Amino acid sequence: MNRRRLLLGLPLGVVAVAATGWGVMLARMREGEFDPHTLPSPLIGRHVPDFSLPGLGGGSFASGITGTELQKPGRPMLVNFFASWCVPCVEEAPVLAQLAHQGLPLWGITYKDAPDATAAYLASHGNPYARIAVDRPGRVAIDWGVYGVPETYLIDAAGIVRWRFAGALTNTVIDRDLVPLLRTAS
Amino acid sequence: MIPELGHFAIALACVIAAAQAVLSIWGAHRGDARLIAAAPALALGQFIAVGLSFLALVWSGVVSDFSVMNVAEYSSALTPLLYKITGTWGNHEGSILLWCLILSLCGATIAVFGRGLPSALRARVIGVLGAVSCGFLLFTLTASDPFNRIWPPPPDGQGVNPLLQDPGLAFHPPILYAGYVGFSIAFAFAVASLIEGRVDAAWGRWVRPWTLAAWCFLTCGIALGSWWSYYELGWGGYWFWDPVENASLLPWLTGTALLHSAIVVEKREALKIWSVLLAIITFSLSLSGTFLVRSGLLNSVHAFANDPTRGIFILALLGIVIGGSLLLFALRAPVLVPAGIFAPISREGALVLNNILLCAIAAVVLVGTMYPPFVQLLFGQQISVGKPFFDSTVIPLAAPVMAAMGLGPVLSWKRAALAPALIRLWWAALAALVVGLIAAHGLGAIPALGFGFALWMVLSAAAELVERGRLFRVPLSVSWARLRQLPRASYGAAIGHAGLGVTVAGMVGMSLAVHSIQLVKPGQTVALGGYRWMLVSLHDQPGPNWMGRVATLQVNDAASGRLVAIMHPGKRSFPLQQTTTTDVSIKTNGLRDLYVAMGDERGGGVVLRLHVNPLAPWIWFGALIMAIGGWLSLSDRRLRIGAPLRRVATARRGPVVPAE
């Protein structure tokens, strides 16, 4: 009889477990810690892939970016994929400027964007990037596993990708995710 | 003013629902005749109040009162009248109100048509429905008010979503919700019987028609949704194993199982505890289906506005309804006495197999849908569970269901022998085998198996009727008389089973579809699937709130040159919403669809997506046949008249020795 009672209680148990799971998810989602719509990058813990992209051209952006440069940068740095047609990129521009101002090296790769349009974008929203390369066909982005812009990657001194954030960076995200990582990455 | 009245009506309905829940259940518990008698009146009152608030929302839509946020966001002055009305439920708040309306309608239906039920049971059923209603009306009031005002009102609304400006989708939600919410009645019966501590043959007889009605609506609702995605989305698919689609399939699967297990309860008083559990599970899945897809946790193409705060409210509500009923089940189910013994090979045995397999499919679909967020929560990894997974797990489970489906109805109750049953079906089996072998020759193993099973389902359903009428064994006049005396439920079951066969044939045919994407200039011809498709011209076509661009195609048979069809695929751009919809052109002859969707224009030509879809219309036609079978069963006199008389059922069991 006891086993029967246990069996009859089974549905309740299953539902309780499932509901707890959903509850935790929803609560964390509200805190912004859980987002079913972002995916983790397979690049984390690895070197960035080999690639070579031309620079944006004009003044200090003549030189492009290659994979080998990022595979041993010597100090932690950020790589940011962006485009002039991307609205959240505009949103995160001030945050990036602030990061660059604090001395964190920031390199940019434009995604499917005409260099003229990028130049105009930088002129109106400011330029936080130390180097900018151009990925017009978007193939290098695919090699990185980029699935939208903006995306920001943290690469440590040894050239290992430590963190990827998809979407517009905010101060909350930086304080929560990036700052602790920077402490260990340097 | 009207919107405020609508808002007030929801509040009133909520209070009535609370009274309905508390007074009815308490009254039934105390045996208070006055409170018991008040239950139907409260249920009707609640329905009227919700109905008024719904009318108020429709009214706000019809008169384009843009100070109501809901109207401003989903309607506009230019929207055609039909879509001003249907637009009221084409959004989150309105659809929840529609949901509440149907739930209150269920209570009212029990109040009106449940006169033959024992009054205490009726009061409990109405009370349970009232409790559920109360929760969701409270949700409407606090977290999803459809009458929210905006001030100042915008000069014009943002317009109905162009995709919803389509008759198929406009009526999809009411039908689908009638199915979802209809299962609340079976749920209420289950909970009421748990409170009473009693389930008997009469319970099965009461629950079955309500379940059947809900099942018919759900079948139609799912079919309509699938048909809509076939002709509106324009890439020739009809089922994507999307979470929202799965959410509607889940209650359908367990509801189908309940439909069958309730027969066993009614005829043999077996599977009682299981049927009660199934009733609870089916409605729980309906609830989860409607609400969890709105929580933003599932990756779905049919995205509602997501709001985690709202999600937590919904989760708490679902927890109370589902958890509460399952707790009651765990506590009270041991009181229910199991009865009814049967051999593994028997009608009951076949129905148990049907239940196990249907529930296994439901479990796979449920786990597959919920797995990704749980994996992310536990392991921090993202995985996808999509069409290839479901295809490879559901099809092997569905195959034995189809095989057993033909066999079950010819087995006798209690104890049956397999051999005579198989002998009675020999011609159906042989025909299915022959068709399967022929198909295997030209089409490959999987389609051959599918066609074989499809034919088997149709023919075995026919064979069952032949058998019952002793057709070809007794004189035709005798057979005719026998067939005329068969209860409508028998015809309903046979038609329902045959309908599934037709749907399966359609799905298999669809898997053999061919398509081609071509850039075509006027005058050019494309060959595909034995047809020659010529683009004749491209022209503009203005609409009320959209601009259209239409192509004219002439399709000829490649072999004979005969003209088969003139087709007009098009595109509509809606300037207000800045969206474009494709207007697919489909020409069917019942055996195959010619399907053209229009893409971008460039260089004087246009990109056309051409499909030849064999047997495609059968998918939805089969679903319609299934629903017709259901309605036919519902019209069976036994279900309407025999049902309420519990004492008859008791008396029939005989004085001392139970029927077995």
Added chain:
Amino acid sequence: MSRRAPLVAAVLVALAAAPAWAVSDPAELLSNPAQEARAEAIGARLRCLVCQNESIEDSNADLARDIRTIIRQQVVAGRSNREIVGYMVQRYGNFILLKPPFNAMTFALWATPFLAIALGLIIAVGAAWRRHGKRAETSPPLTAAERKRLETILHP
């Protein structure tokens, strides 16, 4: 997702998917039907990353189009299906596979059909067994109505 510029051409709207269909440019298709069929079969197994539940073949997103093109280039270059899928998994992880691979993490998922059938059979057989045993000892207890009826029969 809402705080991010999606690469999809049409943004998803309430209740329904974007209506435009994939492959708007026939030029991206391969002229060799066997190769094109292979490419389509591979694409149907991969998820469009920026959409919700569509395959690469069904999606009209820019990224899906790029990935379709890469698949076709690799098919032409003579890569095997496994290599092409592996190439995608290396970049986007198992998330891109619509049919998740069998591993420790997906064990419960793949075991579900077997577990469900087994549980169903155990419950059914167990219930039948218990009832079978019980029948020998007692018949089900009479309900109140039956007892009353019995009374009237025995003591008229």
